[in-house]
Amino acid sequence: MDVYLAKPRGFCAGVELAVEIVDLALKKYGPPIYVKHQIVHNSVVVAKIEAKGAITVNSVEEIPTDSIVVFSAHGSPPSDYEKAKKRNLTVLDAICPLVTKVHNEAKKYSAEGKKIILIGHKGHQEVLGTSGQAKMDIIDDKNPDIPKYDKSSDIAIITQTTLSVKDTKNAVESVKKYYPKSIVRNDICYATTNRQKAIESLSTKVDIILVIGAKNSSNCNRLKETVEKMGKPAYLISSPREIKKEWFQKKNKIGITSGASTPEIQVESILKYLSPKNIYESKEGNEDIVFTIPRQLRFLTKK
Ligand code: SF4
Incomplete structure (x- = not known):
């Protein structure tokens, strides 16, 4: 097997x-540090920070007053900050800057009086955060149910x-x-x-693909779907225990990706x-993007 x-x-x-x-x-600050929502959707990462003294909670209400809390990378709605203020919590926001960008777009378009359509998965933590920034309608990328506005309305799609690049493109076309x-x-x-x-490119060269990561990771699920759309079998697993020998029958070329x-x-x-x-890995595909600690959190780096 390769x-x-x-x-x-x-x-x-x-x-x-x-x-x-x-x-x-x-x-x-030393432990405990509360983390609202899994810091990222991966149980290994969560277990690692919890071993150091972080405590993951699902809602602000679970956090004792006067505590330190990190808000997860997915972003949070304004209501969570209000609740945190009432509990006198110190909030350290670990939102990804690329999610902040979407929040800012929502606020801008709302201030301009536009109708906002958010393509996303209802209930996902990121969508909860983004949809809290302004009034908007959420539509699914795979089954877009287009909101009926006045035809002359100014619309912004965020x-x-x-998401899946292809499904989102189709959903955007449906709205348009x-x-x-x-x-x-x-x-x-x-x-x-x-x-x-x-992974789309790798799918053409291998017999099956293993996507390594968490079942609740949007990213991982979209990778699995991308492979399946290419007509190859894909399995989303987080550990060797989930592997089934029959997946590899008459299959010699195994692709592996991770979310x-x-x-x-x-x-x-x-x-x-x-x-x-043999293990093969392309020499191309390196990423050099690094996000620095946001200005408002730089005090954490000082002794
Ligand atoms: S997957 Fe994208 S949006 Fe999410 S944390 Fe990573 S860079 Fe940010």
Whole structure:
């Protein structure tokens, strides 16, 4: 068996930043540091920060008053900041700058009096955060139910950052059939785009693909779907325990990718289990994007 590693794969700059903010907070204040929502959608990453003294909670209401809390990379609605203020919490926001960009777009278009359509998955943490920034209608990328506005309305289309590039393009086209003059923002982030592009290309060269990461990771699920759309079998797994031998019957070329919140250690454990004859990895596909600690949190880096 030969393994072909997709490139890029794994951690994006937003995930690196979020984890760094939790680490800095733990160093500055000592445990416990509360984290609202999983810092990123990956149980290995969550377990690692929890071992150092972070406590993950699902809502602000669960956090004791006067505590320190890190808000997750996915972004949060204004109501969470209001609740935190009432509890006298110190909030350290680990929102990815590319999600902040979408929040700012929403606020801008709202101030301009435009109707906003957010393409995204209802209930996903990022969508909860973005939809809290301004009045908007949320439509699904796969089954877009187009809101009926006055035909003369000014429309702005914004999106969740971790969607399928192709499904989102189709959803945008559906909206534009009704509202041809809509402003469209390309909000799918570089990490999502690059990983989907890489796996699409790798799908043409291998027999099956393993996507390593969490089942609740939007990024990972979109990678799996991208492979399936290319007509190849794909399995989203987080550890070797989930691997079934029958997946590999008469299959010699195995592709491996991982989502933007998956640490490389999970890929390594799969490789160790498979112990392939050869491991191939493209020399191209490097990413050099790094997000620096935002100005308002730089005090965390000072002794
Ligand atoms: S996947 Fe994209 S939007 Fe999400 S944290 Fe990474 S860079 Fe930011």
